[in-house]
Amino acid sequence: MYYGSGLTSYLRFTRSSPGQWLGSVKVLLGLPGIEFSFPPSVKSFPGMSVLYTASGNLGQIVVDGPTGVTGRNAGQPVLIWVCTGRIQFKNDVFLVRADEPFDLVTDGHSVLTIVQFPESDAARFSSDRSFLESDRQRQQVRSLLEDYNLRSRYFPDYESAVRETRYMLAQLTACLSEPTFQINLPRRRIIDPKIEQAVQFIANNPGWEFNLEDLTRIVHSSERTLYYQMKRYIGMTPYRYYQRCKLLRLRMALLACEGDSPSISWHALEHGLNHLGRLPALYASQFGEKPSETLARRKALLVASERALSMKDGSGTYPGMADGCAAGRRTS
Numbered sequence: 001m002y003y004g005s006g007l008t009s010y011l012r013f014t015r016s017s018p019g020q021w022l023g024s025v026k027v028l029l030g031l032p033g034i035e036f037s038f039p040p041s042v043k044s045f046p047g048m049s050v051l052y053t054a055s056g057n058l059g060q061i062v063v064d065g066p067t068g069v070t071g072r073n074a075g076q077p078v079l080i081w082v083c084t085g086r087i088q089f090k091n092d093v094f095l096v097r098a099d100e101p102f103d104l105v106t107d108g109h110s111v112l113t114i115v116q117f118p119e120s121d122a123a124r125f126s127s128d129r130s131f132l133e134s135d136r137q138r139q140q141v142r143s144l145l146e147d148y149n150l151r152s153r154y155f156p157d158y159e160s161a162v163r164e165t166r167y168m169l170a171q172l173t174a175c176l177s178e179p180t181f182q183i184n185l186p187r188r189r190i191i192d193p194k195i196e197q198a199v200q201f202i203a204n205n206p207g208w209e210f211n212l213e214d215l216t217r218i219v220h221s222s223e224r225t226l227y228y229q230m231k232r233y234i235g236m237t238p239y240r241y242y243q244r245c246k247l248l249r250l251r252m253a254l255l256a257c258e259g260d261s262p263s264i265s266w267h268a269l270e271h272g273l274n275h276l277g278r279l280p281a282l283y284a285s286q287f288g289e290k291p292s293e294t295l296a297r298r299k300a301l302l303v304a305s306e307r308a309l310s311m312k313d314g315s316g317t318y319p320g321m322a323d324g325c326a327a328g329r330r331t332s
Contacts, residue, residue: 007049023305034071085110098122154234158288
């Protein structure tokens with residue numbers, strides 16, 4: 001499974017060809033002018049995650065080789081943070097204002113976090129002001145995003161993810177707008193190695209059927225300790241995390257569906273989700289949409305991405321951009 005961060009829960013498509021990948025990125029970010037140049041050795045690309053909120057959007061792009069990225073930003077100010085890898089000749093965190101051109105080259109495998117602020121914030125980040133010029137400000141932004149990236153691995157549900165993301169975006173906006181602003185980060189807890197071992201075991205063994213006694217033997221812990229320590233450190237009990245992993249595997253399977261794929265029920269049963277009557281509600285609480293909506297948005301994204309590669313009108317938006325919105329642009 002692709003477990004880059006908690007944003008894995010908001011994958012919008014899985015590994016695809018360079019063309020499909022580029023078209024999908026254009027649609028999901030609403031950046032029709034963005035272009036990527038890839039080395040010939042790169043034949044396919046990992047998926048892209050985007051979490052949409054009323055306070056802004058947060059996306060993650062993974063590139064597997066040295067990649068050039070050029071284009072002109074749209075109406076939303078964008079902050080880019082290189083959470084893995086490096087960008088040539090640039091700091092690892094920088095701001096691209098509304099309608100501003102951008103040009104960067106990644107060094108090898110890189111994970112880029114892209115923060116899109118609302119269009120209403122465009123004036124706040126106008127060109128007559130300087131941003132991210134001090135080491136202190138850059139370090140604050142870095143710390144805020146690093147903390148969010150770690151905590152996002154364990155957002156227990158969609159509501160929590162949106163709430164925590166909006167809080168982080170509010171702090172990020174204040175940090176960029178007010179040079180003296182001091183971010184307020186929760187105390188970072190170092191996860192007990194036994195808890196990390198339990199988490200990794202559950203995540204990486206899809207064929208394992210939940211058995212708390214079995215899990216305690218694997219990590220050498222008592223049932224009571226494991227139960228309460230997991231709830232303390234990751235906000236979920238062992239069974240709740242186990243269920244979350246099964247739902248995530250189902251989402252990955254649905255995003256990979258093509259043509260006459262088996263039904264949602266078939267995929268659910270294949271991943272051990274046997275209570276089909278409860279499935280839509282459980283799935284929606286985790287991802288903010290029903291399984292049928294995941295399939296519909298994936299299909300709409302494929303159509304919109306093909307348009308994005310071949311059509312562009314004079315205003316810089318693609319005809320049928322509403323399809324792109326249906327493909328994933330939901331705000332909360």
